Amino acid sequence: MELIVKICAIGILLMIVFNLFKAMICMLNPKPDQPSMSEFIGKRLKFSVFLVLLLLLCLVFGVITPNPSPY
Numbered sequence: 001m002e003l004i005v006k007i008c009a010i011g012i013l014l015m016i017v018f019n020l021f022k023a024m025i026c027m028l029n030p031k032p033d034q035p036s037m038s039e040f041i042g043k044r045l046k047f048s049v050f051l052v053l054l055l056l057l058c059l060v061f062g063v064i065t066p067n068p069s070p071y
Helices: 002-028 037-060
Strands: none
Touching (some): 002 037
């Protein structure tokens, strides 16, 4: 189960980076038929919130455990 959470977290992080680059492309090459930059930034924010909630829920339900010591 822990491996599934890690794979999901990596997938969500990749989607965050993808939407960030899509927003950069929209900012550099504005086209009227293309979605606005704020749409991709909003998607990035939604993915970030979803990732934080996923990690918090997994911590609360004991699916993942935090590292007890940093070293």
